[in-house]
């Protein structure tokens with residue numbers, strides 16, 4: 001099957017968050033230049049999803065819609081076949097997004113004033129989920145060892161030992177560093193969480209996006225005791241570009257924990273998803289794995305291209321290994337520019353729009369996060385503009 005990973009779809013004026021914010025930063029960007037910021041794909045949808053939705057709409061009524069057996073089979077089948085993870089359908093709670101789900105989870109498993117640990121730099125809504133709910137962010141900064149981002153387990157153990165700290169909001173694979181945690185690392189995290197009675201909220205939204213040579217371990221598969229203290233947040237949204245479909249599946253194996261989560265969710269008045277989201281998720285999980293293999297090839301190749309290009313033209317820039325996600329973390333600090341100057345050069349001169357590293361916390365200042373889920377030729381052209389804007 002041929003998949004088109006070449007066409008740039010200019011989303012200007014369509015309400016696309018990424019494209020609109022690019023125009024706000026620089027109204028003079030010529031048509032057809034994609035931004036490389038917000039984590040959705042600047043690629044055509046999998047044709048299996050487009051065609052399937054079209055067919056569905058021939059007869060769909062779009063009234064209040066519940067999950068069908070076919071939906072649950074698709075979701076549990078994906079978990080089983082792709083992740084070796086056996087999940088009972090009754091253990092899944094629906095959510096309109098992973099962000100609302102971890103907001104709910106934090107309220108469900110912690111009390112106001114409690115500390116919640118995050119590994120920084122962190123996906124920025126992690127901070128909001130904690131602080132907007134009157135909890136306290138407890139930072140566990142990642143460290144670099146041999147050029148690879150690592151968990152600082154000693155620091156984690158120290159922070160976890162504080163009795164006011166009651167949960168870990170964990171990102172696996174990790175956005176923005178692109179790490180896919182190895183099983184041994186996860187076992188260490190779980191050991192510390194267990195010893196200190198922490199509940200783990202594991203955001204695994206990027207779990208399907210794993211590069212060759214790496215393997216993702218779902219936190220709950222570490223063992224029955226880990227599963228009993230973990231809320232795993234999943235969605236087809238990153239993998240298949242379905243963020244606008246607002247369909248996420250939250251897995252909570254333990255009955256009491258699930259009841260706490262459900263009670264908190266009930267307080268929000270949210271009960272079911274949108275009708276097309278169910279069908280898009282079902283189609284993705286049953287029909288689009290071939291397309292996903294093509295996407296991973298594309299992203300992996302884009303990563304190698306970025307690394308080679310910058311290695312030659314801007315060798316001071318550190319291009320971190322991309323183990324998972326399609327988000328390339330790059331360290332520009334050796335150029336000696338302030339983050340503001342870096343952003344100005346990129347957005348006003350190079351016409352290249354990244355997510356600024358400081359969005360992910362002060363640990364990210366001087367870094368840039370580049371979205372690699374775009375046609376290769378668009379990334380190549382952007383790199384050329386980038387190098388030139390730095391006089392290379």
Ligand SMILES: Cc1ncc(COP(=O)(O)O)c(C=O)c1O
Nearest residue numbers: 039097098099100123175203205
């Ligand atoms: C780690 C992580 N969690 C959650 C989300 C977004 O979740 P949702 O759109 O389902 O609310 C993103 C999007 O980039 C993400 O990177």
